[in-house]
Amino acid sequence: MPEHEILLKARGLKKNYARGGRERAVGGARFAAVDLVDLDVPAGETLAIVGESGCGKTTLARMLLRLIEPDAGEIIFAGRDLLNLSASELRTARREMQMIFQDPFASLNPRMRVGEIVAEPLAIHEPERTRDERDEKAASMLTRVGLEAGAAYRYPHEFSGGQRQRIGIARALMLRPKLIVADEPVSALDVSVGAQVLWLLRDLQRAFGLTYVFISHSLPVVAQIATRIAVMRAGKLIESGQAEQILRRPAQQYTKDLLAAVPELTAH
Amino acid sequence: MESMRKLLDIQALTVELPTARGWVRPVNEVSLRIGVGQCLGLVGESGSGKTMLSLALLGLLPAGARVKGQASLATVSERELTGLSEAEWRSVRGREIAMIFQEPMTSLNPVMRVGNQIEEAIRAHEPDLKNDAVEERKLAALRQAAMSEPERRAEQYPHQLSGGLRQRAMIAMALATKPKLLIADEPTTALDVTVQKEILQLLQKLQRELGLGLLFITHDLGVVAQVADRLAVLYAGRVVEEGPASEVLGAPRHPYTQGLLAATPRLEPGSLTPIPGSVPQLMALPPGCAFEPRCSLRRSDCSTAVPDLRVASTEHTARCVLV
Numbered sequence: 001m002p003e004h005e006i007l008l009k010a011r012g013l014k015k016n017y018a019r020g021g022r023e024r025a026v027g028g029a030r031f032a033a034v035d036l037v038d039l040d041v042p043a044g045e046t047l048a049i050v051g052e053s054g055c056g057k058t059t060l061a062r063m064l065l066r067l068i069e070p071d072a073g074e075i076i077f078a079g080r081d082l083l084n085l086s087a088s089e090l091r092t093a094r095r096e097m098q099m100i101f102q103d104p105f106a107s108l109n110p111r112m113r114v115g116e117i118v119a120e121p122l123a124i125h126e127p128e129r130t131r132d133e134r135d136e137k138a139a140s141m142l143t144r145v146g147l148e149a150g151a152a153y154r155y156p157h158e159f160s161g162g163q164r165q166r167i168g169i170a171r172a173l174m175l176r177p178k179l180i181v182a183d184e185p186v187s188a189l190d191v192s193v194g195a196q197v198l199w200l201l202r203d204l205q206r207a208f209g210l211t212y213v214f215i216s217h218s219l220p221v222v223a224q225i226a227t228r229i230a231v232m233r234a235g236k237l238i239e240s241g242q243a244e245q246i247l248r249r250p251a252q253q254y255t256k257d258l259l260a261a262v263p264e265l266t267a268h
Numbered sequence: 269m270e271s272m273r274k275l276l277d278i279q280a281l282t283v284e285l286p287t288a289r290g291w292v293r294p295v296n297e298v299s300l301r302i303g304v305g306q307c308l309g310l311v312g313e314s315g316s317g318k319t320m321l322s323l324a325l326l327g328l329l330p331a332g333a334r335v336k337g338q339a340s341l342a343t344v345s346e347r348e349l350t351g352l353s354e355a356e357w358r359s360v361r362g363r364e365i366a367m368i369f370q371e372p373m374t375s376l377n378p379v380m381r382v383g384n385q386i387e388e389a390i391r392a393h394e395p396d397l398k399n400d401a402v403e404e405r406k407l408a409a410l411r412q413a414a415m416s417e418p419e420r421r422a423e424q425y426p427h428q429l430s431g432g433l434r435q436r437a438m439i440a441m442a443l444a445t446k447p448k449l450l451i452a453d454e455p456t457t458a459l460d461v462t463v464q465k466e467i468l469q470l471l472q473k474l475q476r477e478l479g480l481g482l483l484f485i486t487h488d489l490g491v492v493a494q495v496a497d498r499l500a501v502l503y504a505g506r507v508v509e510e511g512p513a514s515e516v517l518g519a520p521r522h523p524y525t526q527g528l529l530a531a532t533p534r535l536e537p538g539s540l541t542p543i544p545g546s547v548p549q550l551m552a553l554p555p556g557c558a559f560e561p562r563c564s565l566r567r568s569d570c571s572t573a574v575p576d577l578r579v580a581s582t583e584h585t586a587r588c589v590l591v
Binding site: 052053160161162190191192193194195196198199217218219220221223224243244247257258259261262263264265266267268 | 313314431460461462464465468472487488489490491493494495496512513514517518527528529531532533534535536537538539540541542543546
């Protein structure tokens with residue numbers, strides 16, 4: 001796919017949830033977790049979706065992979081209408097889009113060895129490969145993300161948060177996806193560990209020609225990796241554009257407030 | 269420092285824990301001081317010993333832990349914080365020294381109204397206080413924590429409050445017993461950045477108004493810059509740098525502090541440089557300086573012995589041979 005082509009295009013995405021409790025009885029009041037969002041993600045670039053808790057960014061991220069079904073809207077991924085694919089077509093499309101999760105402790109099966117975890121996508125999508133081939137590819141990917149090959153024989157609990165995040169990244173890369181949706185990948189990590197993971201993600205993007213959708217509540221983190229930024233609040237897209245424009249010349253007051261709230265690294 | 273009244277004085281405090289492979293020292297000869305109305309920021313990542321240090325100050329170390337060194341709290345008189353019995357700890361913990369945590373949702377009782385939890389804290393330490401006095405204290409604590417509509421909030425359960433309000437409820441609970449020292453362990457890490465700013469401003473205000481000593485523990489330099497008068501940086505259980513916050517942030521002398529600053533994301537793109545390698549395991553510390561394997565400035569004498577804290581300037585020390 002040539003550069004500057006839009007790999008992922010979303011229009012009018014909407015996701016409603018019913019309010020719980022008493023309000024449900026009164027005509028089923030609803031709220032829009034994601035309210036008419038449009039996105040364009042150019043191939044090879046990183047779109048960051050930034051917002052505070054409850055803004056809908058995680059719901060939006062999951063809709064892009066069709067892990068949550070949108071109530072309205074369309075998603076065109078690599079030229080295909082994602083919401084109108086058959087089950088087997090969707091299964092094929094899913095190979096090209098993968099997710100990295102926030103919690104390095106919850107996203108790895110604690111009862112599987114790391115090598116099996118990383119090789120699992122191959123076991124599911126490329127069953128024709130032999131066990132040895134899978135193990136070899138998994139070991140190779142583990143070294144690529146900065147872990148030693150011997151890590152394949154150990155269990156997740158033997159690793160630190162940053163190392164587990166690397167394992168999750170290795171797993172996501174096994175099928176050579178085009179798109180990776182990263183949901184707060186460094187939020188649960190210490191500062192210096194998060195910095196290593198950000199560098200790794202940038203390095204892998206160049207090496208594998210990846211496109212990222214990067215979800216975060218942190219503008220400073222996003223500033224290190226995003227080419228485009230979209231700001232969300234209460235389900236709506238407040239503002240979006242080139243990263244530099246959003247960071248230096250924000251148009252909306254909410255964006256300005258978010259930028260102003262970022263602590264400076266100088267003593268008060 | 270001489271003119272500032274001392275509140276907390278920690279001298280060569282060491283915590284030893286037994287493991288299958290021998291004793292480890294998550295806190296290793298740590299000396300720190302906090303003055304009345306002063307905030308000391310304790311900066312450290314996972315494995316630095318910051319949490320173990322705060323547990324030592326509250327008598328909450330795991331069974332089998334050994335404590336060496338001294339820590340004293342200035343209350344009406346000097347009060348030793350080592351070698352206390354459980355009964356003695358109970359009069360310190362929550363009373364002289366209070367703590368607030370990162371996740372208010374897990375530290376607040378989910379099945380008790382917020383107001384009742386604050387009352388519980390008051391009554392536990394002052395059982396003779398009459399009901400209306402307790403009520404007054406409770407509301408005063410909520411107002412001090414800048415909780416809007418304190419009477420209404422007191423009747424709510426934690427799950428009905430936002431993250432920021434829950435943290436204010438925790439602060440109110442911590443203040444209700446009028447402690448001298450507040451330990452805050454990553455209190456804003458789980459909060460949105462706009463709420464974080466409010467909570468940090470609240471803590472600063474409380475410090476000024478109540479003359480409260482604050483030990484603010486975090487791995488985030490940006491956050492601690494907002495509240496700390498002085499900073500101490502922990503690495504592998506030892507203090508590696510200590511000094512006025514403006515100096516430690518503006519002109520850090522220890523390569524780890526410099527590395528942390530460079531690794532902290534800022535709004536400026538391309539400003540991030542990670543520290544190579546990872547934090548050492550306490551059971552397998554290098555023979556000399558614990559940071560040496562990761563240090564770009566290392567010399568041959570770095571691995572021979574653990575450096576002393578050397579004077580970088582008045583009141584600013586760093587544990588590095590380059591100082």
